[in-house]
Amino acid sequence: MKILAVSDLHNDFRQVKKLAEQAEKENVNAVVICGDITYFDEYMDGMIGPFLKKNKQVLFIPGNHDSEATTDFITKKYGIKNLHGDSVTIGGVSIFGAGWTTNVGPTCISEKEMKKYLERGFEKSAEGKRIMITHIHPKGSRIEKKFKFPGSSSVAKAIYELKPDAHFCGHIHEAEGMEEFMGTTHVFSIGKHGRVIEV
Incomplete structure (x- = not known):
């Protein structure tokens, strides 16, 4: 199972085209976007289409720059899956998650809500390998310690209690490119240049 994970594209149409070419070249099973596809409802045509033209399944969660309206529009227009509080299983690997952040932006949700959506997504996932997707990074992670930007305690708790095999996040x-293990979970910090990860 090969995934092209990407985050924080912020309407970078050129980068999307490059990533779509990479997804095709490396024959990935899915493209997973960890939030911030847009920048507060700016023009977004061209942000998803290049992946679909390469016949790639696209999954995403919204980031702090993706409004509810943008999220609904992208989901309906392109027919792609929003993993916020949900799960999809591909090739025996379940991918679940929760979007937005717990500490910044107009779409900010509470830690209690983040916990609820992550648990809901986990409950919908199948037995076997699991990948958890969030926009915000976990509290106590190397990301938080290095960049001094608070992570989410609910995301960290989900890592230790739900024990997904991997966790992808963006935001910072x-x-x-940073990665670490938190408990048994391999945590990857994803950015706009993307990363192909085999699970």
């Missing part, structure tokens, strides 16, 4: 642009 400068943290792109």
Whole structure:
């Protein structure tokens, strides 16, 4: 199972085209976007289409720059799956998640809500390998310690209690490429340049 994980594209149409070419070249099973597809409802045509033209399944969760209206529009227009409080299983691997953040932006949700959506997505997932997707990074992570930007306690708790095999997050642009283990979970900080990950 190969995934092209990407985050924080912020309407970078050129980068989307490059990533779509990469997805085709590396024959990934799915493209997973960890939030911030747009920048507060700016023109968004061209942000999803290039992946679909390459016949790639696209899954996403909204970030702090993606409004509810944008999220609904993208889901309906392109027929792609929003993993906020939901799950999809591909090739025996379940991918579930929760969007937005718990501490910044107009779409900010509470830690209690984040916990609820992550647990709901987990409950909908199948037995076997699991990947958890969020926009915000976990509290106590190397990302938080290095960049001094608070992570989510609910995301950290889900990592230790739900024990997904991997966790993908974005949000902190400068943290792109960082990775670590928290408990048994491999945590990846994803950015706009994307990363192909085999699970």
